[in-house]
Amino acid sequence: MSTSSIDAGARAAAAALPPVAAPAGSVGVVTATLLHFDQPLPLASGQTLPAYELAVETYGRLNADRSNAVLICHALNASHHVAGVSSTDPKDIGWWDNMVGPGKPLDTDRFFVIGINNLGSCFGSTGPASIDPATAKPWGAAFPVLTVEDWVHAQARVADHFGIATFAAVMGGSLGGMQALSWAITCPERVAHCVVIASTPRLSAQNIGFNEVARRAIITDPDFHGGDYYAHGTVPRRGLSVARMIGHITYQSDDDMAEKFGRNQRAPAADGEWRYGYDVEFEVESYLRYQGEKFSRYFDANTYLLITRALDYFDPSRTTGGDLARALAPATADFLLVSFTTDWRFPPERSRETVRALLKNGNPVSYGEIDAPHGHDAFLLTDSRYHALVAGYFDRVAAKLGLSERAREAGENS
């Protein structure tokens, strides 16, 4: 295994720039590292990945006994860039920057936080757009289908790399929450605390249905070329854009969308008349198209297929006849689950299923149900109750580990 900067040129350029004053509570300018793993990775599908790379960011300092590490698992479209400002793009703020930083709920003054780009993703880790060493061409459709458990096994080697035997906590929201749950089952001895936010122990038929519509949009795009669009010099941008539009609707609550857009017209004809056509008429259409198009310029379509499929497949209780408690029996972690009342993608009832199973097993578990209006996306947004709950939990973890007390408070709640 070896490491390299994800972009040595960018790091040098950043070093040459005058230091930017990072806002209070930010981990500052961050650079990703690429970790290379040469040991073959056996996959759930029966295939083996001969070697792979993972893009990683870390914040804070690993203490001498390596007990203060927290792994953050990301959701569908996010990456290892959890917090801080990217060294290559000052506008690129980490996706959970309101949660992770000095004085933030997950306080990097005391904890060493690791963000890893999932295997199969498209932000530096090995994925369908990477070069297959066997053919010297992009993997494309030949890239193996992965499961959440495969991600955990791939990430465990990152823990090995840092010499971390046990994470103080593994934490994630949505798909990241499923990974955290999978960590607690797959490597119980390596997870002391498990924080699962806005997540589910398995997708519902409705969830899978939405994923399938998104995949069909991509696969039926003429530019998809069976997944080998790299060789054709095309990108199935229209399909990917539609997939993102669908996803975006499921991340928000009906009330939230009503408040943001209502039935507002984008550019009405004279006297507020309809335009009597099929181009953008309503604000919500304009917003979704913009989000879809933006996404299709930076996200890889094959990665979208791969990650949505990993979501579909996730179901720890599949091997225990649907008995979630038995599936969770190996877990020894102390759990915190959080859900949001208006999340209809992974509603509170899904989190309660996990809570019920953990209670049945006698696992220590706390559960917060936050009455927030923003639907599934609430897990990424700042909410004082939600953040106080997570901060309180991590303060308790710190106390148990004998880490120092919180030295400062940061964020919009302070």
Add this chain to the structure above:
Amino acid sequence: MSSAGQSVLDSRLRPDLARIAQWIAPGSRVLDLGCGDGTLLAALRDERQVIGAGVEIDDTQVIQCVRRGVHVIQQNLEDGLALFDDKQFDTVVLSQTLQSMHNTEHILREMGRVARQGIVSFPNFGYWRYGMAILAGRMPVSGQMPYQWYNTPNIHLCTLSDFEDLARAVGLPIIERATFHGPRETTFLPGWRSTLAVYRFATS
């Protein structure tokens, strides 16, 4: 339990909670319904090595519980105890909450289902001053129940005899009763002289 541990519990807790703590075996599993900021469960954990879980609806209280390391489930008690398995706990506690619940019988039955013994405390509406207030033409207002008739959360007030009848009706045999007037235990004519009652019952 050690006498030293007892005195620490006594000094940490309100007298009724201290009495509840006496009825809980060291090292046992306890569910505290409406656990507030987790005071009772934290004391039981620290002094009695009790493995506890709380149920609480209020955001601020839930955060307080988590901060002190008390495991808490955020939910409305009116929704029942579906998250908990049959006989998952040795003791289930419902402290000064019964009188504000809509589904009084349902929560008692659920308590009987999830634990081997139950403990309930509630304000005694049979207290003589309350009767005097009603004779004088007014709904009683006191330190124990500091609400006006139109804004009180206490929708299901009862006397000691009323509760004992209900416990019998739902099949929860009473093992012990303690009655209090403010911080003091009241044993003489408790039906009239106590403001707070604490019951311990077995479950089938």
